[in-house]
């Protein structure tokens with residue numbers, strides 16, 4: 001009651017001051033043993049102020065005395081506010097978009113992951129946004145005209161995952177994956193935003209017109225929010241007007257390949273092509289994501305000296321054969337060239353404001369070292385890796401099991417351990433799925449030929465439990481997972497309203513039970529279009545209970561709402 005009184009009053013207090021231009025900030029004041037947190041955020045229409053009372057282990061009565069001494073005037077203002085805001089309001093979600101009928105509710109748990117730590121708290125959601133985060137030992141009570149409370153007890157409440165590297169392949173290659181199935185898998189996996197890659201759809205997203213086709217294909221068939229990367233290819237590097245039009249149409253940034261992409265209408269770019277695009281990206285403040293592998297001379301790859309044609313069928317069925325065709329030197333050379341180009345992003349440089357992001361790094365040696373040095377020199381660079389590089393090791397991949405084929409390839413166990421270290425130390429900034437499925441025929445499941453098979457791993461739905469399951473032996477915490485999967489990706493894609501459980505942010509939440517285990521067997525529902533995945537048969541820890549996207553409950557215990565109401569995001 002008193003909490004609700006303070007919150008409502010504070011919101012009004014903020015709104016009133018908002019009209020006269022109050023600036024909002026965070027304050028933390030010690031009033032004789034009791035902490036008072038006040039936070040304030042600017043909405044499109046108004047300014048909110050919320051007050052949070054208490055300290056760990058304290059009850060409201062413990063803090064009331066000191067509060068009244070120092071805060072009697074604000075409380076008087078709040079009291080007036082409370083009387084004025086006591087009117088009921090509509091509390092109904094748009095029809096069919098949410099499994100929950102309320103659009104004003106509180107999510108409570110003992111383990112809420114916030115930027116200030118993990119603690120018991122209630123997260124109040126109103127009209128899609130987080131309007132307060134209140135530390136409290138017990139759940140508030142529901143019913144009797146009070147706001148609806150969802151008590152998840154010991155489950156973890158975390159910001160929804162943001163997967164910046166997903167191939168949904170629509171339009172044009174719907175038989176590989178699609179907006180509907182891909183985003184259902186995302187929702188079931190606690191992922192609330194995906195950024196779709198400009199390939200392998202057809203056409204690829206390299207012009208404004210092609211982006212429009214993609215946006216049209218996504219319309220009404222996405223369960224989570226979806227943004228789009230544009231493609232940087234020699235065609236639009238040569239015509240910067242096309243590139244600017246693409247950026248003006250709202251792509252979150254660009255993606256390019258420094259080696260053949262495997263898709264004919266997505267040709268590779270050189271380091272100098274990327275360099276030419278950087279000043280344009282700087283103007284828009286958006287990143288370029290680069291697949292950093294450069295084909296090296298054959299003499300450096302012993303297996304290829306006589307060509308792959310002479311290899312026996314058995315040799316082609318070995319992951320080690322494929323691995324030796326894409327040695328770490330490919331990644332190292334690409335990253336070396338890229339970090340040279342990244343010098344333009346330095347302060348005062350010709351592309352100050354642009355950012356270079358290396359996707360799915362697999363080599364934990366020289367490639368990472370170049371990135372580390374560039375960061376130390378103050379260049380605007382970041383890097384991701386994927387759970388499959390952290391979960392698998394080349395020497396453990398069964399003969400003929402092409403489900404594991406991806407590029408760059410999965411390397412050995414010692415490289416895997418070094419990737420974990422780099423991630424934990426912060427040399428690797430974030431994780432992404434690189435979900436890139438293909439029909440079983442293209443994966444050469446029958447023949448098991450690693451050299452012919454399509455390179456791409458299908459895994460979107462399992463990213464949170466796989467990170468948790470594999471991370472536990474590396475003493476990973478839920479806070480680290482929230483950084484790698486939510487706050488850092490939000491920063492990369494300029495998603496200011498997403499990525500953390502904080503006042504004013506979108507109510508994108510995943511609620512999951514880290515202690516519960518299950519097996520990915522034939523009884524487990526996989527929502528990807530194709531069920532072929534190297535995680536089949538795995539025992540995973542971390543069951544996703546429910547997922548909210550902007551306050552809409554889009555997944556709960558195997559159920560989805562009638563309609564798919566994800567938003568198509570635009571960088572404008």
Ligand SMILES: [Zn+2]
Nearest residue numbers: 165197434436
């Ligand atoms: Zn990819």
